[in-house]
Amino acid sequence: MIRWIVTDLDGTLVGRDLAMVPAGRDALRRFRAAGGEVVIATGRMERSARRYYDELGLDGPAILYNGARTADLATGDVLRSRHLPADAWTTLLGVFEGLPEGVRPVAFADGEAWAVDDAPVLRDYARRDGITLRHPGGWHALRPERITKCMLIGDPLPALQVAGTVTTLSEATYLEVLPEGATKGTALRALAAARGVPLEEVAAIGDNPNDLDMIDAAGLGAAVGDGHPDVRAAADVVTAACADGAVADLVELAFRRNAWPR
Numbered sequence: 001m002i003r004w005i006v007t008d009l010d011g012t013l014v015g016r017d018l019a020m021v022p023a024g025r026d027a028l029r030r031f032r033a034a035g036g037e038v039v040i041a042t043g044r045m046e047r048s049a050r051r052y053y054d055e056l057g058l059d060g061p062a063i064l065y066n067g068a069r070t071a072d073l074a075t076g077d078v079l080r081s082r083h084l085p086a087d088a089w090t091t092l093l094g095v096f097e098g099l100p101e102g103v104r105p106v107a108f109a110d111g112e113a114w115a116v117d118d119a120p121v122l123r124d125y126a127r128r129d130g131i132t133l134r135h136p137g138g139w140h141a142l143r144p145e146r147i148t149k150c151m152l153i154g155d156p157l158p159a160l161q162v163a164g165t166v167t168t169l170s171e172a173t174y175l176e177v178l179p180e181g182a183t184k185g186t187a188l189r190a191l192a193a194a195r196g197v198p199l200e201e202v203a204a205i206g207d208n209p210n211d212l213d214m215i216d217a218a219g220l221g222a223a224v225g226d227g228h229p230d231v232r233a234a235a236d237v238v239t240a241a242c243a244d245g246a247v248a249d250l251v252e253l254a255f256r257r258n259a260w261p262r
Contacts, residue, residue: 002254008206009042024247048129067187082179085164086144103154150177168210185213
């Protein structure tokens with residue numbers, strides 16, 4: 001029995017045009033109408049994920065910031081939240097000073113995204129995610145204890161090891177720096193336990209390395225057909241490419257497993 005489908009957004013349910021793939025969107029709506037629950041799990045922040053949450057007609061929890069926060073976007077209730085250690089933020093400030101010219105940092109705190117300059121790569125990111133970048137006038141203006149995550153955007157991305165954090169690639173040019181233990185998989189495990197849903201009754205799908213822990217946690221882990229090779233190698237099943245209805249393939253499998261009429 002598959003009770004939950006947990007889906008990544010970009011590159012999985014959402015195509016390069018930033019719109020949901022119609023086949024996947026419609027299939028998830030059918031899954032919910034049949035009695036299943038859909039959870040989105042994304043690196044996006046609340047404001048950026050909300051358009052897709054609303055388009056699917058969801059009314060429950062969403063895993064955000066690559067697992068650093070779980071929130072009910074319908075009510076605004078934060079169900080689980082993690083922040084970077086203050087010492088890690090201090091270390092990252094030093095890293096920012098030595099970044100390659102083509103790489104820019106973004107910090108996320110108190111539901112806002114912050115950047116100290118207006119580089120083209122940052123404007124492209126803000127447009128893609130449908131957000132406005134705020135400018136604090138200097139990184140030291142941010143409260144260290146309120147920072148949910150940081151991102152380094154651009155190329156070439158540096159290799160980072162900062163105590164108290166974990167790093168993951170959500171895109172080839174997006175390196176995410178998260179609180180230690182904050183992954184989509186840990187967030188999924190915590191949410192399923194809180195709701196009394198056995199993980200073997202959860203199916204999860206993703207396309208990039210930041211989805212690996214999530215598809216490993218789920219009873220049925222699926223990889224997008226044109227996703228990262230490491231994700232395809234780790235998954236229980238490989239679906240069609242994103243644009244060809246990756247999520248719709250997983251929903252079809254869930255209907256067959258549940259013996260639900262289609």
